[in-house]
Amino acid sequence: MNATVAVIGRPNVGKSTLFNRLVGKRLALVDDTPGVTRDRRPGQARLGDLSFTIVDTAGLEDADNASLAGRMRKQTEEAIADADVVLFVIDARAGVTPLDAHFAEVARKIARPVILLANKAEGRAGEPGVYESYGLGLGDPVPFSAEHGEGLSELYDRLREIFDAMEAEQGEPEEAESDIVLDPELDEDEDEEDLTGTAERPLRIAVAGRPNAGKSTLINKFLGEDRLLTGPEAGITRDSISVDWEWRERHVKLFDTAGMRRKARVQEKLEKLSVADALRAIKFAEVVVVTLDAQIPFEKQDLQIIDLVVREGRGLVIAFNKWDTIEDRNEAWTEIKYKAERYLNQVRGVAMVPISATTGYGLDKLMEAVFDAYKMWNARVSTSRLNRWLEGVVAHHPPPAVAGRRIKLRYLTQAKTRPPHFVVFCSRPEQLPEAYLRYLVNGIRETFKLPGTPIRLSFRKGENPYANKAKKRK
Structure with missing residues (x-):
């Protein structure tokens, strides 16, 4: 039992x-x-x-x-x-x-x-x-x-x-369960990829954001009960609390996290522990819903939290909460899209959903965006498609010449997923300008339909690693 x-x-x-x-x-x-x-x-x-x-x-x-x-x-x-x-x-x-x-x-x-x-x-x-x-x-x-x-x-x-x-x-006890405990609240030395790869496991979603953005209220609305403590006071949540939930017959593990303020404002030891716990929840989540206050979106701390999620390589969805308090929604959404274009170049095309955790507005759309983000986070692109794309890139917009010698991009392959990680074999990778790297990442994102997904791009010096094998077969 x-x-x-x-x-x-x-x-x-x-x-x-x-x-x-x-x-x-x-x-x-x-x-x-x-x-x-x-x-x-x-x-x-x-x-x-x-x-x-x-x-x-x-x-x-x-x-x-x-x-x-x-x-x-x-x-x-x-x-x-x-x-x-x-x-x-x-x-x-x-x-x-x-x-x-x-x-x-x-x-x-x-x-x-x-x-x-x-x-x-x-x-x-x-x-x-x-x-x-x-x-x-x-x-x-x-x-x-x-x-x-x-x-x-x-x-x-x-x-x-x-x-x-x-x-x-x-009465008679049921057959004993396995001693294996599927605990998503992982120790840091556990193999994250092994534990997240099976279909039976729930999708791990962390809800993050600044204090008083409505994170706990959002989870309570999902669950249909006051499972988490909420109120007008900022910073109520301290521990990262996990709760099980099912959405459209899909098992989900929701993690509520403490609100994260700017580092300079975090002085007390307890708040530092709370923020560290929130960071850990983000690190081991598969998709993170960053909750912003629609009345004051894209504060500096909002952008830092989004950047943290991207650096950790998690799937990302941005929820603009308290949408029910916005009077001119068309004007507000136009302003939000303008700011997103300006501030979120590293995750261009990221899913943004207006919601109200109080009324339930937009919550189904938010979950659809979460599962779409998870699908893209696990996306794999075939090597043949990648190299056809790379040939077109080199033909139309080749890398710049450095000291009179052009850098050659020879081969592109995907090394792993979660998030998508691509490797380019080229000459003198250390001399590729940062702007060209961003051009390649944005090109991969747009061509292979990976909007808003953190993309890793590594460079290795050398020839096409499969070229010699091909010659031997001939």
């Missing part, structure tokens, strides 16, 4: 550290600042021979429902409602606080098993808090240290007992 375990507790008791310990990766941001986690974040956990989904949640706070803390609590309540087991975490070194007692009373009413973890119990400093936690009425606490991994065996015993009872209630 694939049980779901929710981790709850007040802020800064070590829930995200526990989450990272059980998933075996540093997926959730961890910092001494209270309230780092705001959205609920699922991950695939492993403890001995137990495999289950664990959900990290925001710290429980007693606050007004309309406030940010109140909306965060609602996200945690929804995680509890979806869970099979709840891990209630307290800070043993701080002892039982009034907030712990308040939410322990709520936890006692939950119609599912609750395990009390007295975290930070390593050493003698945590002993009084462990004994004090018996008074919460949640059964015997598990003395635990998420940071050092102490108490894992007792947690395993508790979970094993609960999971066995759940399986007994459900």
Whole structure:
């Protein structure tokens, strides 16, 4: 069975550290600042021979429902409602606080098993808090240290007992799933291309942009539920949260990312961690939807984010959000196209879609553009077509002569996809002017219908590598 375990507790008791310990990766941001986690974040956990989904949640706070803390609590309540087991975490070194007692009373009413973890119990400093936690009425606490991994065996015993009872209630267990976990939130040493090449895997889409551009609202609209925390406050999202979705029977993994401000403005350590997490999500995405505010498009930071996506070689679609607030849409779209022509030469023809994450306007067109971008990102052009095109280019617009000697372009082939990467064999590649390189890239993009796709073009010195083989066959 694939049980779901929710981790709850007040802020800064070590829930995200526990989450990272059980998933075996540093997926959730961890910092001494209270309230780092705001959205609920699922991950695939492993403890001995137990495999289950664990959900990290925001710290429980007693606050007004309309406030940010109140909306965060609602996200945690929804995680509890979806869970099979709840891990209630307290800070043993701080002892039982009034907030712990308040939410322990709520936890006692939950119609599912609750395990009390007295975290930070390593050493003698945590002993009084462990004994004090018996008074919460949640059964015997598990003395635990998420940071050092102490108490894992007792947690395993508790979970094993609960999971066995759940399986007994459900009857005969189904055939065990494979031990292979298809986790798209990759470690940096994993082979990205191997993991993205199979048809069974979901398309990984990262939604990026400046703070308050409507990224979380957009994903919630796709899902048809308030899955991610939203609000008028800028910078609500901190972790890169992934959610599964299906669009027209196609499996998709959506990654919400923290808003990225200009580097000079990012001072706090926590925001630096959030931006680093967003960059990682972009790096391992297949298509990135850069969300711009239609009222103030193409700010300097917007262009830097787009440039980052291009340099990472991801498929790219630009969404102009808040289109429902634009009065003269024809004039606004004309201005947007003019600026795109001016600022986006490196991805000429990139798909641009006006949308409203609030009303749902344009979302189907956005997803169609995403799948088109993914198709072009995987495009492969035959060597024969490439070289016929190259012959025409050399005949009509040959490379310039350098020091009285013309540079010869001898052969062109595609080395790889994701994104399309082409290799030109030529004489003196180091002397080819930058303008001619751009001319070749734009020519490939236009001729082989790859608008908006990042294109890599490398040059190698030498003859046609297949010329000698051809001579030998003769």
